[in-house]
Amino acid sequence: TIDGLRLNEDIAFTSRFGATPRGGIRRLALSAEDRLVRDWLAAQGAALGCSLAVDTMGSQFLRLEGSDPTLPPLMMGSHLDTQPTGGRYDGIYGVLGGLAVLRAFRAAGYVPRHAIELANWTNEEGARFAPAMTASGVFSGVFTLEQAYGLADRDGVRLGDALQAIGYKGDEPCGAHPLAAYFELHIEQGPVLENEGKTIGVVTGVQGMRWFDVTLIGQEAHAGTTPMELRRDALLAAGRLMVLAADVAAAHGPDAKTTIGIIDASPGSRNVVPGEVRMTLDLRHPDDAVIDRMEADFRTQAGEIARRAGIELLIEESWGSPSVPFDPACIGMVRDAAAKAGLSHRDIISGAGHDAAYMARICPTAMIFIPCRDGLSHNEAEYAEPDDIVAGANVLMRAIMAADEH
Amino acid sequence: TIDGLRLNEDIAFTSRFGATPRGGIRRLALSAEDRLVRDWLAAQGAALGCSLAVDTMGSQFLRLEGSDPTLPPLMMGSHLDTQPTGGRYDGIYGVLGGLAVLRAFRAAGYVPRHAIELANWTNEEGARFAPAMTASGVFSGVFTLEQAYGLADRDGVRLGDALQAIGYKGDEPCGAHPLAAYFELHIEQGPVLENEGKTIGVVTGVQGMRWFDVTLIGQEAHAGTTPMELRRDALLAAGRLMVLAADVAAAHGPDAKTTIGIIDASPGSRNVVPGEVRMTLDLRHPDDAVIDRMEADFRTQAGEIARRAGIELLIEESWGSPSVPFDPACIGMVRDAAAKAGLSHRDIISGAGHDAAYMARICPTAMIFIPCRDGLSHNEAEYAEPDDIVAGANVLMRAIMAADEH
Ligand SMILES: NC(=O)NCCC(=O)O
Numbered sequence A, B: 001t002i003d004g005l006r007l008n009e010d011i012a013f014t015s016r017f018g019a020t021p022r023g024g025i026r027r028l029a030l031s032a033e034d035r036l037v038r039d040w041l042a043a044q045g046a047a048l049g050c051s052l053a054v055d056t057m058g059s060q061f062l063r064l065e066g067s068d069p070t071l072p073p074l075m076m077g078s079h080l081d082t083q084p085t086g087g088r089y090d091g092i093y094g095v096l097g098g099l100a101v102l103r104a105f106r107a108a109g110y111v112p113r114h115a116i117e118l119a120n121w122t123n124e125e126g127a128r129f130a131p132a133m134t135a136s137g138v139f140s141g142v143f144t145l146e147q148a149y150g151l152a153d154r155d156g157v158r159l160g161d162a163l164q165a166i167g168y169k170g171d172e173p174c175g176a177h178p179l180a181a182y183f184e185l186h187i188e189q190g191p192v193l194e195n196e197g198k199t200i201g202v203v204t205g206v207q208g209m210r211w212f213d214v215t216l217i218g219q220e221a222h223a224g225t226t227p228m229e230l231r232r233d234a235l236l237a238a239g240r241l242m243v244l245a246a247d248v249a250a251a252h253g254p255d256a257k258t259t260i261g262i263i264d265a266s267p268g269s270r271n272v273v274p275g276e277v278r279m280t281l282d283l284r285h286p287d288d289a290v291i292d293r294m295e296a297d298f299r300t301q302a303g304e305i306a307r308r309a310g311i312e313l314l315i316e317e318s319w320g321s322p323s324v325p326f327d328p329a330c331i332g333m334v335r336d337a338a339a340k341a342g343l344s345h346r347d348i349i350s351g352a353g354h355d356a357a358y359m360a361r362i363c364p365t366a367m368i369f370i371p372c373r374d375g376l377s378h379n380e381a382e383y384a385e386p387d388d389i390v391a392g393a394n395v396l397m398r399a400i401m402a403a404d405e406h
């Protein structure tokens, strides 16, 4: 069984690497803090007698050998990077929950048939380097290594150079070995489980998501002398697009989500009408056809707003991930594990992207969710109950054992 | 008479200090570029045999002695600092036009009764340190020296330290000597003169303006999992306030202007609903009572928007300058000068703030405008015709001579 105390202690302990004053974590991918938590994870694996591999994308793989070396390994995993003002659970729980499973197997002297690997994927959040889920994307063949190395953060630092800088450019080729299955444990990051009082979410898939870079070009002008009707105010037009984005979500039902997370207006002076705005747009829906319609609606109406405002508008898709159905057999193993553990559960679709969404392309995959307080994530106040933490890890352990017997 | 060739050459030459690739100038107050252009101005004054004083706010005063030392000096002036992406004329024209007047007097051996001073005021734009017209504000007693020294730029550098850093913290006390009158020459920065085909604007005053810092506090949340109706999206609410600001201007007639020039959204990640936004707001109208109503309307409706969005809203006035009527006698001297020079002219109210607005508090003041292409200012493409440049300087010279005889 899972050592629940130890697991919760690990979560508290690792929150020190990049701790923020408000109780969250700032541990951007490939930062100094990311390096420290990676070193810590490697040491834990070594103490358990696991071997460690680091691939060319910097992902870490702790490995417990199985009794049958002819079988492909079973993999658990998630990520240790965070948002700029992230919480203590998003991703971290999945890695430390997997570590708890390895510890439980070791403590019980249990030797599975398959080798069991635990992955810590590089740059899942997409906060420092966009797009998200970069390393699992390379592992599963969605991106090339060259594409990933070439991604630049907002200071112009390339992912490949950042990997080198923290000493985590490994030599294991990405995605070199076949896998029997992949399971990822995570907080829900939304309000559904909490609202319904369920402990376990049996994740059946991940909704579709699409990212855009939006550029508006107007004309810089004097704030005191330029009549309103002669202005080509890029920020005012951007404001109209913010309202439009919310309207587009409303028009496509309760599952539609639109977010503008980053905005930059230049020249950035109080008495200058902004001449240029760059912002991001994130569109999501479980049904890709609805995302297509959301995008089309946004493009049409945004084009109309820009035309009327004399603004040049560019909407460029920077990344997209179609909706992903997980593997029915793996989903069944998670559902059975929750039932056998006597935990309340329900099927759920993930609103967030996860490394599991890419892993599903190359092996049977499923995920396990637990509730988080107020459905809050990507927030320093992110919180999950210690009992739920332990319950989720138990389900992960049982699902792995079921897959091992499969 | 004015040496028009030399004046236009001076404008072209000084545009090198901070030249941008797109033909404009980036010469923020008290930057290295500002220091260079100040040194250049001081050298020009010395070559003309002018004395030079630098006051504790770093403003430079070139002085040509008059024949009657008992009379208070007449002052001309403007500024050499620019917006982050500013033009070659805003402020610069007034200083170099004044220099052209001093040169003309010297060349003609003309000795006025009053001493003539030419001021280059520190930090007029308010782009690096807000508020604008800082040094003329201290000179005229609107701000204390301590307030001005304490202003911080966006990197936290204090104005007092920046003055010291470029070696322009002078020892002349601010506003120590009484003045007979103040005249400022400037491009209109708006479209009126150009549209009406007039060469000279006889500026009768400056409209009122008020600056605000607006803060919106919502809640950071996950872009993929947080249902739209549970969000407290600070940026979406900011977008609604941008549209509101434009609506408030429209509701108060063609002379009302509202501008949001700076915006910062945190945490600034594509897949995080922004939890906090800070932005600026600039309200202007020739009638202060209308500004009061614009502010009241904005506050009421913004409060309603914020309440509905679950956003905490702060609207803090950071600076204001009530509308300023210039001195009728000085205005008359400008009007007569334009008429005697045979130049088409009209009365006009300034939409932009100017050092003259503060100088009007302590001495008889007026301004002279010339047209600028497409009414464009606070823009790298700012442009004024060489002939208009010379015409305006001639009007300044005649107005000074009229004031000298007064
Ligand atoms: N789990 C998670 O927050 N991933 C980040 C990718 C996204 O969904 O935006």
Ligand SMILES: NC(=O)NCCC(=O)O
Pocket (backbone or CB within 6 Å): A222, A223, A224, A271, B090, B124, B125, B126, B132, B133, B189, B351, B352, B353, B354
């Ligand atoms: N003349 C000028 O652009 N001054 C800046 C102050 C303002 O009007 O915003």
